[in-house]
Amino acid sequence: MSVLIIVFLTAVVALFSGVFEQGKFARYIGILGLIIALWVSFMPELSFFGQYRHMYDYTGNAALFTKISIVTTLLLFFLGGFAFSNHRSHQSELYALMLFALCGGIILFGYQNLVTLFLGVEILSIPLYVMAGANKTDLRSNEASIKYFLMGAFATGFLLFGIAFIYGSTGSFDLYKIQDFGVSNPKDGMFILGVLLILCALAFKVALAPFHMWSPDVYYGAPSLITAFMASVVKISGFFALFRLMTIGFGGVTAEWINVFGVFLIITLLLANVMGLAQTNAKRMLAYSSVSHAGYIGLVFFGMTSLSTYNLAFYLFAYALSTVGVFMALIYVEKLKRETSFGAFKGLAKTEPLLATAAAISMLSMAGIPLTAGFMGKFALFSQAMNSKHGVFLVLVAVLGSAVSIAYYLRLIISMFFFKESTFKSSEKVTVTYNIVGVFVIASVVVLGIFPDLFARLFGL
Structure with missing residues (x-):
């Protein structure tokens, strides 16, 4: 909970920096606060917060996923100076909203009952509805915001109905009491209905088909840095929340929901990849790529072992790094060309070889290429x-x-590397910050591919 408080206070300070017309410093405030939060996340939780363990418990797993989310958010903040240069009038609000959304994610890593789950989901979601519409003069951004809000409201309704059914059956919101009820009453109709409703609600949050309909339009219309945040940090938070709920709270009735979840995965894997193949816009392609990765991640529910949580964390971190690497290039191209079609990336490797290399290695990692x-x-x-x-x-x-x-x-990689004529001017260079993040992403993706055990050492496992 110490980390949660630090991130929250950082968000408040970043927000109020805009009141004094110092919004340009919100990014630096956020970076400083995230570094402090990351440092604190490696320390034991203060005994003072033990009294709140019935609602939020900062366990080892919660600490691991908190660290992953903070590192990913920190990388995105480093990219924000260039990405948000067109949002000078409200930069402080955007950075603050990202931090508030991260607070919701941190809550989802350690929730102990369904009330805290609901609070975490809503604290994570509401800032995203606003951030998706940050490009106020862009109709696509406006559409993304209202579509995400309306679909999110339906998902929240499913979640609340499911929680009501669970409480009506068990008389408790506590995950472990719900688990005990499921073990002793595995065929209770109201309980099973509640489980399926909540599963559908959380499937929406992680963009599992057939509840993914919102994601391509929202990802395409939102500012690219916000899309990267949704595809990485939000997916990390949503999947661990789903994993924690289904394996602890609903672990006693796994046989009742696992087949339904399997159908979701099959639809997701087939539909998302076929639709990704049909896209002519890189940003929409990455949106369907994000949906497809929800299908791969969902395999963690099958054949579970004591290493399942670790495998989930490793995959999510690898995917988050790759997302940052690809969106670096996309942000740069979108800023210069005002479009994100595959053609807009032609010759990028000739002007910005490091940026193009980071994007290419990231996409090869997403595809599951060895090393x-x-x-x-x-x-x-x-x-x-x-x-x-x-x-x-x-x-x-x-x-x-x-x-x-x-x-x-490969279509995007070919556009970047295999065109003789570059459509970029040699004078249009990325910032030093982008080059540093690019080197970090390349090194991390390759090193973790060769020495995967290093992941455990880096995050103090």
Whole structure:
């Protein structure tokens, strides 16, 4: 909870920096606050907060996912100076909203009951509705905001209905009491209905098909840095919240929901990759790529072992790094060309070789090419899923999806590297910050792909 308080106070200070017309400093305030929060996250929780453990418990798993989210948010803040240069009048609000959304994510890493789950989901979601519409003069951004808000409201309704059914059955919001009820009453109709409603609500939050309809338009219309935040930090938070709920709270009735979840994964893996192949815009392609990765990540629920949480964390961190690497290039191209079609990236490698290389390696990692962190993440999840009842079929679908994804990632790589004529002016250079982040992403993706055990050492496991 110490980390949560630090991030919250940082958000408040960043927000009020705009009141004194010092919004340009909000980014630096956020970076400083996130560095302090990351440092504190490696320390034991203060005993004072023990009295709140029935609602929020900062366990080892909560600490691990908190560190991953903070590192990812920190990288995005480093990119913000260039990405938000057109938002000078309200930079402080955007950075503050990102930090407030991160607060919701941190709550989801340690929630102990369904009330805290609901609070975390809403604190995470509401700032995103606003940030998606940050480009106020862009109709696509306005559409993204209202569509995300309306669809999010439906998902919240499903979540509340599900919580009501669960409480009506068990008489408790506590995850472990709910688990005990499920073990002793695995066929209770009201309880199972509540489980399925909550599963659908959280499937919306992580963009699992068929609840993904909002994501391509929202990701496409939102400012690119916000899209990167949604595709990385929000997905990390949503998936661990889903994982924690389904394995602890609803672990006693796994047989009642696991097949439904398997159907969601099959639809997600097939639909998202086929739709990604049909895209002509890089940003929309990355939106469908994000949906497809929700399908790969969902394999963590099959053949679960004591290493499942670690495998989930590794994959999410590898995917978050790759997302930052790709969106660096997309932000740069969008700022100069005011579009994100595949053609807009032609010749990027000739003008900005480091930026293009970071994007290319990141997409190869997303595709699961060996010697990248993404390959090791997929290998761990696929190997685990193979040990489950229907795991072989699901892994075959996932491998097929990965094979298809290589095609649309290669289209963007070809645009960047294999065109003789560059459409970029040599005078248009990225900032030093982008080059530093690019080097960090390349090194992290490659090193974790070769030495995956380093992940545990870096995050104090």
